[in-house]
Amino acid sequence: MASSMASPPEIPMELHAMNRSKVLCALRHRLKSSSRPLHGFVILQGGEEQTRYCTDHVELFRQESYFAYLFGVAEPGFYGAIDIASGKSILFAPRLPDEYAVWLGEIKQLSYFKEKYMVSLVCYTDEIADVLRSHYGGPGKPSLFLLRGLNTDSNKFSKPAEFEGIEKFQIDLDSLHPILSECRVVKSDLELSLIQYVNDISSEAHVEVMRKSKPGMKEYQLESLFLHHTYMYGGCRHCSYTCICATGENSSILHYGHAAAPNDRTLNDGDIALLDMGAEYHFYGADITCSFPVNGKFTEDQRLIYNAVLDAHNAVISAMRPGVSWIDMHKLAEEVILKSLIKGGILLGDVEDMMDQRLGAIFMPHGLGHFLGIDTHDPGGYTEGMERPKVAGLSSLRTIRELQEGMVITVEPGCYFIDVLLVPAMKNLKTSGFFNQEEISRFRGFGGIRIESDVHVTANGAENLTKCPRETSEIEAVMAGCPWPLPKGPIDASDTELPKDSIGFH
Numbered sequence: 001m002a003s004s005m006a007s008p009p010e011i012p013m014e015l016h017a018m019n020r021s022k023v024l025c026a027l028r029h030r031l032k033s034s035s036r037p038l039h040g041f042v043i044l045q046g047g048e049e050q051t052r053y054c055t056d057h058v059e060l061f062r063q064e065s066y067f068a069y070l071f072g073v074a075e076p077g078f079y080g081a082i083d084i085a086s087g088k089s090i091l092f093a094p095r096l097p098d099e100y101a102v103w104l105g106e107i108k109q110l111s112y113f114k115e116k117y118m119v120s121l122v123c124y125t126d127e128i129a130d131v132l133r134s135h136y137g138g139p140g141k142p143s144l145f146l147l148r149g150l151n152t153d154s155n156k157f158s159k160p161a162e163f164e165g166i167e168k169f170q171i172d173l174d175s176l177h178p179i180l181s182e183c184r185v186v187k188s189d190l191e192l193s194l195i196q197y198v199n200d201i202s203s204e205a206h207v208e209v210m211r212k213s214k215p216g217m218k219e220y221q222l223e224s225l226f227l228h229h230t231y232m233y234g235g236c237r238h239c240s241y242t243c244i245c246a247t248g249e250n251s252s253i254l255h256y257g258h259a260a261a262p263n264d265r266t267l268n269d270g271d272i273a274l275l276d277m278g279a280e281y282h283f284y285g286a287d288i289t290c291s292f293p294v295n296g297k298f299t300e301d302q303r304l305i306y307n308a309v310l311d312a313h314n315a316v317i318s319a320m321r322p323g324v325s326w327i328d329m330h331k332l333a334e335e336v337i338l339k340s341l342i343k344g345g346i347l348l349g350d351v352e353d354m355m356d357q358r359l360g361a362i363f364m365p366h367g368l369g370h371f372l373g374i375d376t377h378d379p380g381g382y383t384e385g386m387e388r389p390k391v392a393g394l395s396s397l398r399t400i401r402e403l404q405e406g407m408v409i410t411v412e413p414g415c416y417f418i419d420v421l422l423v424p425a426m427k428n429l430k431t432s433g434f435f436n437q438e439e440i441s442r443f444r445g446f447g448g449i450r451i452e453s454d455v456h457v458t459a460n461g462a463e464n465l466t467k468c469p470r471e472t473s474e475i476e477a478v479m480a481g482c483p484w485p486l487p488k489g490p491i492d493a494s495d496t497e498l499p500k501d502s503i504g505f506h
């Protein structure tokens with residue numbers, strides 16, 4: 001019977017009260033610096049429950065992320081406001097029909113939400129305009145600061161709040177989004193402790209999956225083991241994103257696991273597995289990738305590519321600290337990987353020339369990492385006026401910012417053998433000379449390796465929140481039955497040959 005060293009923590013609602021004061025403080029500062037009055041309201045509309053197409057099948061609700069950040073409300077159909085003058089926060093709950101009590105349970109009193117969510121006042125959503133006007137102490141029409149802005153990962157816009165009577169207010173659509181997004185970039189200690197918790201339970205689940213993987217299984221069984229562990233022992237009902245459980249050559253498909261490629265391949269002896277899976281707890285998520293051989297022993301080729309990626313992962317984390325440019329970290333990862341491929345005899349020539357020709361992007365077409373928090377791709381990667389780089393590889397970066405204390409960012413270098421990139425590069429006159437054609441042919445169909453950890457930028461360095469086996473020796477030991485974390489002292493190979501049943505993994 002599997003068990004867990006982590007257990008679901010109490011949910012700290014003061015986390016959201018602190019988020020509100022942070023946003024209020026930043027907004028007041030902005031208003032003051034442009035000589036605008038410190039009156040009006042921030043108002044956000046929470047998420048609505050959705051049904052499946054034309055049916056009455058209700059999808060499991062997950063709160064909209066900006067609303068979750070400010071109010072921590074789990075239920076659908078709410079609005080939330082912050083009074084800029086007084087700092088008071090007001091929640092608006094939907095007025096539920098009497099039948100709700102028959103089908104969906106007790107209709108909660110407003111006082112229940114006031115206590116649960118630590119706000120100054122709770123009213124109904126059909127009272128928004130009246131309540132806001134009655135709380136307004138300033139002259140003229142009260143201003144409303146609504147959330148409208150571009151998500152630079154999806155290219156979609158957030159939806160500004162709409163409610164009856166909104167025309168009686170002065171609308172500001174531009175001020176809030178950049179301020180709120182920026183507040184989400186730097187994490188508080190309470191946010192960090194939730195992100196640490198989802199990392200702990202997700203790391204543990206990855207180890208559980210590693211231990212149970214063997215040839216003959218299906219990829220979806222690995223997904224199922226992960227989901228079971230994080231829900232059963234971690235109380236994580238949601239995961240941060242759809243699990244990517246790619247094995248064999250699927251491991252070079254960057255976003256494998258979608259409906260058209262549903263983690264349904266059978267694992268073969270000798271395959272590499274690339275598992276990108278993360279749990280979510282009280283809106284905050286983990287984003288972790290482990291790569292390992294499904295039979296528990298790295299081949300020489302797998303070890304070469306794996307260590308190239310691990311060296312890049314470790315070099316980046318060692319170099320991370322406030323003030324460091326993320327573009328430089330991306331290039332550092334590319335350089336470490338290219339140097340390893342040269343050393344391994346797969347590439348020929350000078351690493352500087354390869355960097356000039358952007359050869360790194362052939363093997364790692366995605367960006368090095370992204371902000372992480374309530375969203376897997378947390379906002380704030382590009383601030384106003386920042387433009388995406390145009391060149392290959394760097395154009396995939398979800399942020400190009402300098403690191404700052406309190407940021408949480410994923411470090412996820414990878415090395416993949418993707419035919420649609422590799423074949424043209426091997427033919428291109430500018431890059432063909434870099435390839436040892438004989439050696440690289442062995443890697444066609446190899447798939448790829450990614451190692452992804454969630455890293456907190458500290459005052460003078462960085463702290464890795466992810467606690468998975470990373471060295472090849474650690475992975476082999478854990479897959480052979482060693483406990484994790486490994487007992488102190490050198491790994492003794494004879495200890496690792498215990499049959500799995502004898503130490504209770506089933």
Ligand SMILES: [Mn+2]
Binds near residue numbers: 287
């Ligand atoms: Mn990621």
